[in-house]
Amino acid sequence: MEQKYVSYLENTGKWKGIMAWLTSTDHKRIALMYLFSIMVFFIVGGLLGEVMRTELFEPGQQFISAKTYNALFTVHGIIMIFMVVIPGLSAIFGNFFLPIMIGAKDVAFPRLNLFSWYIFMAGSLIAVYSLAARNGPPDTGWTFYAPYSTQSSSNVIPAITAAFVLGFSSILTGLNFIVTIHRMRAPGMTWFKMPLFPWSVYATAWIQVLATPIIGITLLMLIAERIFKIGFFDPALGGDPILYQHLFWTYSHPAVYIMILPAMGVITEIIPTFCQKKIFGYKAIALSSLAIAFVGYFVWGHHMFTSGMSNTAQWFFSFLTFIVAVPSAIKVFNWVATMYKGSISLTPPFLYALAFIFLFMIGGLTGLSLGALATNIYVHDTSYVVAHFHYIIFGGMGFAFFAAIHYWYPKMFGRMYNFRVANIAWLINFIGFNLLYFPQFVIGMEGMPRRYFDYLPQFTAGHQVSTIGGYILGVGLFIMIYNLFKGRKGPIAPANPWKGKTLEWQIPSPPPVENFEEIPVITHGPYDYE
Amino acid sequence: MSGKELHSDAEGAKLGMWIFIFTEILLFGGLFIVYSVMRSKYPLEFHGAATFLNAILGATNTVILLASSAAVAMSLTAIQKNDSKLAGRLVLITIACALIFLVNKYFEWGAKFHHGLYPGSDVMLELSRGYLLFFSLYFFMTGLHALHIIIGLTILVVVYFKIRSGEINQKRFVLLENGALYWHLVDLIWIFLFPLLYLIT
Amino acid sequence: MEEKEHKLFPYEGYGKILIILLLLTTVTISVTSIDLAWWSVVIALLIACVKGGIVIMYFMHLKFENTLLKVLVFGVIGLFAAVLIITFIDYLNR
Numbered sequence A: 001m002e003q004k005y006v007s008y009l010e011n012t013g014k015w016k017g018i019m020a021w022l023t024s025t026d027h028k029r030i031a032l033m034y035l036f037s038i039m040v041f042f043i044v045g046g047l048l049g050e051v052m053r054t055e056l057f058e059p060g061q062q063f064i065s066a067k068t069y070n071a072l073f074t075v076h077g078i079i080m081i082f083m084v085v086i087p088g089l090s091a092i093f094g095n096f097f098l099p100i101m102i103g104a105k106d107v108a109f110p111r112l113n114l115f116s117w118y119i120f121m122a123g124s125l126i127a128v129y130s131l132a133a134r135n136g137p138p139d140t141g142w143t144f145y146a147p148y149s150t151q152s153s154s155n156v157i158p159a160i161t162a163a164f165v166l167g168f169s170s171i172l173t174g175l176n177f178i179v180t181i182h183r184m185r186a187p188g189m190t191w192f193k194m195p196l197f198p199w200s201v202y203a204t205a206w207i208q209v210l211a212t213p214i215i216g217i218t219l220l221m222l223i224a225e226r227i228f229k230i231g232f233f234d235p236a237l238g239g240d241p242i243l244y245q246h247l248f249w250t251y252s253h254p255a256v257y258i259m260i261l262p263a264m265g266v267i268t269e270i271i272p273t274f275c276q277k278k279i280f281g282y283k284a285i286a287l288s289s290l291a292i293a294f295v296g297y298f299v300w301g302h303h304m305f306t307s308g309m310s311n312t313a314q315w316f317f318s319f320l321t322f323i324v325a326v327p328s329a330i331k332v333f334n335w336v337a338t339m340y341k342g343s344i345s346l347t348p349p350f351l352y353a354l355a356f357i358f359l360f361m362i363g364g365l366t367g368l369s370l371g372a373l374a375t376n377i378y379v380h381d382t383s384y385v386v387a388h389f390h391y392i393i394f395g396g397m398g399f400a401f402f403a404a405i406h407y408w409y410p411k412m413f414g415r416m417y418n419f420r421v422a423n424i425a426w427l428i429n430f431i432g433f434n435l436l437y438f439p440q441f442v443i444g445m446e447g448m449p450r451r452y453f454d455y456l457p458q459f460t461a462g463h464q465v466s467t468i469g470g471y472i473l474g475v476g477l478f479i480m481i482y483n484l485f486k487g488r489k490g491p492i493a494p495a496n497p498w499k500g501k502t503l504e505w506q507i508p509s510p511p512p513v514e515n516f517e518e519i520p521v522i523t524h525g526p527y528d529y530e
Numbered sequence B: 001m002s003g004k005e006l007h008s009d010a011e012g013a014k015l016g017m018w019i020f021i022f023t024e025i026l027l028f029g030g031l032f033i034v035y036s037v038m039r040s041k042y043p044l045e046f047h048g049a050a051t052f053l054n055a056i057l058g059a060t061n062t063v064i065l066l067a068s069s070a071a072v073a074m075s076l077t078a079i080q081k082n083d084s085k086l087a088g089r090l091v092l093i094t095i096a097c098a099l100i101f102l103v104n105k106y107f108e109w110g111a112k113f114h115h116g117l118y119p120g121s122d123v124m125l126e127l128s129r130g131y132l133l134f135f136s137l138y139f140f141m142t143g144l145h146a147l148h149i150i151i152g153l154t155i156l157v158v159v160y161f162k163i164r165s166g167e168i169n170q171k172r173f174v175l176l177e178n179g180a181l182y183w184h185l186v187d188l189i190w191i192f193l194f195p196l197l198y199l200i201t
Numbered sequence C: 001m002e003e004k005e006h007k008l009f010p011y012e013g014y015g016k017i018l019i020i021l022l023l024l025t026t027v028t029i030s031v032t033s034i035d036l037a038w039w040s041v042v043i044a045l046l047i048a049c050v051k052g053g054i055v056i057m058y059f060m061h062l063k064f065e066n067t068l069l070k071v072l073v074f075g076v077i078g079l080f081a082a083v084l085i086i087t088f089i090d091y092l093n094r
Helices: A017-022 A027-055 A066-085 A088-101 A110-132 A156-183 A196-228 A241-275 A282-298 A311-339 A348-371 A373-379 A383-413 A419-445 A457-489 B010-041 B043-050 B055-080 B084-114 B122-126 B129-165 B174-198 C011-033 C039-059 C067-091
Strands: none
Touching (some): A017 A027, A027 A457, A066 A156, A088 A241, A088 A383, A196 A241, A196 B010, A241 A311, A241 A348, A373 A419, A383 A419, B010 B043, B010 B129, B010 C067, B055 C039
């Protein structure tokens, strides 16, 4: 029963054109729909960042008022967090490659998958509405802290509703992936023969499912507080603003692991391929993903050390924060050990993976100084924190995202992009990124507060370097994206350009509609380089 | 959720439903956290405010939900014994129980509204802090729960018609199983709501 | 479309479970009408946990499901309990 190869990019059903995509339950098409929408949101969020940086070039007001600045960082945060980095890697690469890498034809619930994308778009539209509607974009920070969020006259309710709806999309995607991994692995693929990107997607999916409902209910309570004055968080009504922070961070800390775990999974795939060597410490990496997901559930208070929590709680959260760093460090050791005596090729995906390790390390180490109580009090709410989380989220997850797109591009589109331009863009991105964020550590320690649109003159030099870095990064990103766009008309890529061993490289590029002519039977581990 | 796929997987669909139930447990869990914290801050006022609730109505609703859970559980045995008629009737009993619960809730809330006690009302806002918090929690928690009763009710109505049409039968009953699971969740939440709101007098 | 091979839970079985649940409800109401200070809450919650456990095990059929599902259900409940306890680490030590 030989099937003729039909690429998933060709329309074979009764629908044509865009409708063939909007009605498709093919996980690969859904992944691309997420890719294009998230890319647009990233560019918008990034432009908002550039506007902020431009305002911050000199002390004093340039062209943005204080209230507008508050709205800028709020909306920048909402877009980047809820519409880009939380869905990002899971919805795009998880959707595209999870089924293929475990030898399945699709996810467990394909129609639910498409529905999840629609929910994502609905939430995003509501977020856009909250920018434009009558009372102006929200200015509370993406963290919506009470009591300001219960009192601000801006469009808080639409923004919160958007986040709530987006949460549903995250939950349903996680649910889909968990059942897929439990039920649809190819015959012979035991848990410990599964590649490590699916492992990371699995751990992430559990966080999506178990943490998101908490912010769901918290946001609902916030809406009720605004409309009905129910009094949970507003001290004037007998409420407790710290309780809001507890509930908010009980989700939002695990959320950062939703961002970073799939990123680490991507790096764990790329390094063996470009060292042509088996990953070092497979089980340690697999189990450390689960450990991070689990322990990461109990550290949320480290966002609240100065809020008025009890001493005991501060001690508890600080201690656990140091513990959760251990499994992450284990991964870094294993990546480096994999490279040792490997046969290395410095391709764009590998360069981004190397950059990831460097930037993630800086982000992670500065996280430790934030996790220690004594130093936290000093740098909390300064731009030190801003630099820390951008190193982790952007330098970490963002660069892993760029690594992933450069790695899997030939598989997804059947074409290859220009290496030389990609490498140049990489260098510009790396330089721009560090110029943009490193000075923020320095001025943060010197006392520059975060979320301030104006500052004392002694911080000017740091801000100016940072703003210039931001423009350089913008140029690098533009070149990178343009190069990838041009690559769609580039040379035809072979099925396995990188000599990878995992299942996605054993099928044609682009993949056929149902991935496999015949479901493979797995007889060995996923990194069989010998 | 996987309905008509060529390769349908009942175990997978059930796992999916359980995962969804986990999300609901955590959703209501957030409210229980708020309740616990607020109660530890205002123990006497919660005590006093709870006396305004009708414990008899609450107990009646508890009995109704427990019976409804038993009914839908039995319907699963019935469908597996190929007794679709009995299965359908038991689901109808469950639906009837749900409707009675909602009617009770309507009267219970109606009585409160009659006294000017509803979220955002002047009467509410003039209550002392602990009382305001208790009644806010009462309306929010029972309201969210009632919303889930309505959702569960809708699911069971759909399930009933699919039993009638034969789409749910002795060989394929995962939709009934999952609908029943969702219903039991609704019962489970009430098992905790009842003592915490009505019985702390 | 294969269901698990297990003995069907009899109708009477569900009837018995219902009676147990109703009895426990009655106990809860009786206990909370006596003034035992904060013990009332503890007992009421403990009974609620027992009732909940019975609903999960028998009505929701978890007793007859595979180990994975059992581990997951009690894992999730444990996780929620941990979050609640940790939150009180803050509140009880202010």
